[in-house]
Amino acid sequence: MANHNDLGKKGEEIAADFLLNKGYEIIAKNYVYQKAEVDIIAKKDDVLAVIEVKTRTSKDFGDPQQFLKPKQMQRIIKAVDFFINDNQLDVDVRFDIIAIVLNKKGMSLEHLEDAFYHF
Template structure:
């Protein structure tokens, strides 16, 4: 497996542990719909958190969350629309980004309602 793929998988595991620690239930990991893949679908109370995890080894080229582009956002929205209908859920949906910088120390930033800023 390529080094960036390993870093991404490590980041997703860190994000899952972080969310569980914050009281979220993990419903899905790597949910796929058409061309979209949702890293994590989690729930806390009546909020469905759709989480895109971005992991980098450095912030030299920018913060991890800056690498979520409008095309990715559109794919995530269509995937979660399908998920909510498929599971017949009545929840508030929120799109979050968990940005992780994995150097000597791990820095985690949880950006709630992240797509409102795009």
């Protein structure tokens, strides 16, 4: 596996642990629908949190969350719409980003709630 894939998987593990510690229930990881992959689908109270995890080794080229493109957001929204209908869920939905910078100096994590609406 390429190093960037290892970094991404490590970031997703860190994000899942973070969410569990915050009281979220992980419903699905790496959910795939058509061309979209949703990193984490979690639930807390009556809110379904759809989490895109962005992990980088530095902020030299910008914050990790800046690497989420509008086309990718559209695919994620379509995938989650299918997931909700397929599972007959009646929940509010929120699209979040967990941005992680992970390197030899340490780690920083930022949880951006309702992040798709801030672009």
